[in-house]
Amino acid sequence: MLTDDSVGIQVVRQLAERLKDCLDITTLQCYAGGISLMEAMSGYEKAIIIDAILTRYGKPGTIYSLTPSDLRQSKNVHSTHDANLGVALELGRMLGLPLPKQVKIWAVEAQDVETFSEALTEQVERAVPSVVGQVLRELRETGPIPGEQP
């Protein structure tokens, strides 16, 4: 509820509604990262993460399609608390946890992540339907939802 920080939640709520009849897909609103995020993915073949991002020169509302290895180059992946996502995934694999073979990330450039509010800022709000569409397209093109309407 830090304004644009909830973009992931908003997208997932809409996806949950569209995917409610797909038993192979779990939608989850997750508020923690690092090891907790890795644990949430355990047991699935594929994981899609949607979240806000802050880049140095980014324009709010811009949508990025990333993988965990992209994040290794970014500044914004360090957790003072447990481990960044890259490390957490590597840990999980090292320990033989059944982690997804594919992890994709949709990140939306945020404008404000420092004010408490349940609403998104305008440009981020406008990106939401686009992200929902892209994720659904991804799920259609690579499985497991053949024939789902965009």
Add this chain to the structure above:
Amino acid sequence: MKRISIDPITRLEGHGKVEIFLDEQGNVANTYLQVPELRGFEQFCVGRRAEDMPTITDRICGVCPEAHHLAATKALDELFAVEPPPAAKKVRELFYMAFFVTDHTTHFYALGGPDFILGPDAPPQTRNILGVVKKVGLEVGKQVIECRARNHEMIKKLGGRGIHPVAGMPGGWSKSVSEEERKEIEEAARKNLEFALFSLKVFDSLVVSNSAYLDLVLSDVYHHRTYYMGTVDAQNRANFYDGTIRVVDPEGNEFLKYRPSEYTEHIAEHVESWSYLKFPYLRKLGWKGFVDGLESGVYCATPLSRLNVSDSLATARAQQEFDRFYATFGRKKVNGRYQPVHHRLATHWARLIELLYAAERMLELALDPEITSPNVRAIPQKVAGVGVGSVEAPRGTLIHHYTSDEKGIIKTVNLVVGTTNNHAAIAMSIRKVAEKLIHGAGVVEEGVLNRIEMAFRLYDPCMSCATHSLPGAMPLIVNLRDSQGGLLRSFQRGG
């Protein structure tokens, strides 16, 4: 020395920053700790129903929702002037101990442990949980993950939902514990106890028995004589769920004891021009600057503090470790209690002793016949309109303070999160290490910067309340600048 003014409005780009400024001789002139300011929390809460606060505030922090949930619930007990039945308090505490075990375990193996297990001079790519697992063995990594999994499961059973608990309500808890659940919780507690003892052995063999590391812990670089704060029960033993707030002076004498509702009488806040951060201090002594000593109002609230304010611990094995801890640092008893340990790196050891206490306490509560009582709720009859709830969060004394109108609609909210207590102590720890290790112009090595970061990391600061990066917690950058403010080196967690 050239004065460098820092514009306090500078945006931090979603990071916490430590800025170290060197003078013309290349020695440390000033250090600054900055964290992004979160705005509008009170406005966000005003107008909401007070009984929603436990589920609102537990979303502030993805790392310690349980702590906020309980502090909020306890604030509501007061706001609605209702006393929970004894069984409800036990269920709340049981829930909380499961959380403490997970949190302290994760911190040690992922964050604090790497400093010792890999060493402060190890390359940054190895100074993380992967490095720990590679050194100590895959089995340990599996145990950490299992510990988290079993306790998250218990928290879900007790708290009513995964990740964000919902069971806290004024006057009690929304669900009681069945006998079947109690058996599972007992089993989880026993496994926790084994793992806690194992972790202390790891620390012992890799740190206490290693003279190089012990020297690091004992060195003057990480030594500060300040006041210490924690919560204790009626026998002056640490209790994370409930009790009286106790403050001891640098010599170990009791300085203050107060109920959480009295906190504003004893704690004031200092403001610096270079930071949004508030720096709490002891009102009675006043703010004397970022300095140690009996006359300075600076205090800290950490696992080390909680041991320092306790006369003893309430569970048997933790008590043994408590005695061993103080003996290792050569601390004697004066007036029946140990003089404080001031070596801040010892906080990592203190955290493991707390882990052991939490595991033992969890087992005690799981074996308590009252834990399965169906009587876990007292119904509020009125609205008192003000409530303060306090618990010991893993990273310090946490306070939730609400006022409401006569219908129970929130009017004001004030939170003092655990790490806030430590803002001054953190700034001082960073500064001391920087001053002692950085001299003259020239290349500052990785090891030096890591030792500076260790000064911050030992407090396990929860900056997760600030911006969330993808992993869900805020990263920290250490910037080293010359006397003109030009950037010499920039260093961050994980390299």
